[in-house]
Amino acid sequence: MKWTTIVTSWLITVIRAVIDHDYNSLEDDTMEISHSSEHLYKPMRFRNCTRDTDVIDRLLNGTGYNKFRIPQDEGMTVYVEIWIQAITSIDELTNDFEMDIYITEKWLDPALNFERLSPCKGNLSLNHQVLDRLWTPNSCFVNSKVAQIHDSPFRSVFLMLFPNGTVMVNYRVRVKGPCSLELSNFPLDLQTCGLIYESFNYNNQEVRMRWSAIDEPVQPMAAIVLPDFDLFKISANRKEEPYPAGMWDELHVIIMFERRFIWYFMQAYLPTYLTIFISWVSFALGPRAIPARTMLGVNALLAMIFQFGNIMRNLPRVSYIKAIDVWMLVSMTFIFCSLLELAIVGYKVRDESKVANKAASKRSKPLVDGSPRGTSLYEKRFMFPPGCNTSRSVTK
Known part of the structure; x- marks a missing residue:
């Protein structure tokens, strides 16, 4: 019985040593592959790491996290970037245009910092349903006629969470916006269309809307081809607009089109x-x-x-x-x-x-009429007195 226990303990020790050796070899290979690839994700760690679902549960459950409360007392700064996928139409009769775009928003939420949790991944790519549990700036196009998130075959919302608490949300949106048509120079004219993006619920004391610190925060993903227009210029700027509830930060997107006159x-x-x-x-x-x-x-x-x-x-x-x-x-x-x-x-x-x-x-006109013997008018005038019937005279 004693020898059996000793042999069993020895076998367990050997098996553990073999498993640890294989595990370390696998981890070393994984580290080499991760370092050789150029991407944003950190090397994967299989030992003593926390899974994505566990990270979210620890951040949101039992911590007092409230999605209706602004994460920072001094206010939030939201950085916005827009990629234009396609401009599908410009309607001159209704003065509007329609396009498909990608909207990216970034903000820092200190309550979502998970560096201390030793996650298995450097960045967490999460389902859009998790976004419903987080605080968001509730931003929208305030001057759009129609705006909707694509939902075929599923809702086109991408959510990524970084270890320091940075939240990045990307929406694929179809939006129809207004155009201020000026046809004085038609058909050699330039037309201007624009959108205004802002937080609907928070003024600039609570949420500060900013364009991303890149050269072109609004840019097309590919060449824009339209039957009647050429894309002439895209510009982005920020304005402060007064409302009864305070000052709001507005991000303006101005798109200019040049008409094809051929x-x-x-x-x-x-x-x-x-x-x-x-x-x-x-x-x-x-x-x-x-x-x-x-x-x-x-x-x-x-x-x-x-x-x-x-x-x-x-x-x-x-x-x-x-x-x-x-x-x-x-x-x-x-x-x-x-x-x-x-x-x-x-x-x-x-x-x-x-x-x-x-x-x-x-x-x-003839100078001879029906006078007798072809008497001319001149002769008739001087030879026959007025009232004389020449026909009777000739007959007699």
Whole structure:
């Protein structure tokens, strides 16, 4: 019995030694792989480390953490960064634009510091449901028409927690925002659209909204391609806006678009050129081809009006004159002047025809009438007294 106990103890000691040797070898290999890779995560530790779920439970359960209380008495500073995934449309009739973006927010919550817990990972990537248990700045686009987080196939919210308590939240959002359309130079115009991002519940004494300290806090992820516009400029700035409850920090995103005018050149400018030239063809038909010249002028004017209406139906009704309005009105004036010239020429030709007809009728009127024996009018006047019936005299 004694020998059995000794042998059993010896075997257990040997097995533990083998396991510890294999474990240390595995840990060394893991450390080498982690150091050779360039990433943000710290080397994984398998011994005496705390799992993600245990870290969250220790931070949030039984510690008095309250998601409705601001973590720092002096206020929170939230850093924001926006990546534009795609701009899908710009509607000039409704004065808005639509795009898909990634919004990243970062803030420091000292109550979520887990360095003392020896986590297995350097950074914790958590489910979006955990975000509902944390304090958030409750920020939103205050001037958007529609804004929603993508939820197909699941809610597009990414949450990462750093050991020092830094919280990083990333949302994938589809937002429709307003545009201040200025069409005075249409179609050679620049259009400006903008969004305002701020904390809805906290003024700047409680939450300070700031852009991330990078060169371009708002930037596209890829080239933005639109059928009617080119992306001209993106700018980001911060303003303080007064409200009845205090001053709020507003993060402004201003996006400028430059219109592509080739379509309008092909559909408006070039056809009006040709229409005006066609109306001038009537000048070569001569002053007496009134029906043909009238048909050319009227058809050219109708074609111009149709082209103008086809362009204007895709634009909002504004009370000021646009550049294309001036162009179309001047083009119509050219065609109208050609019709006016036709009317003046026709009137002159008709008067000249009347004068010519009168002169011709005078020249062609006979000097001999039905007097006896072909007596001329001159002879009749002096040979026969007034009231004399020449026909009876001849008969007698």
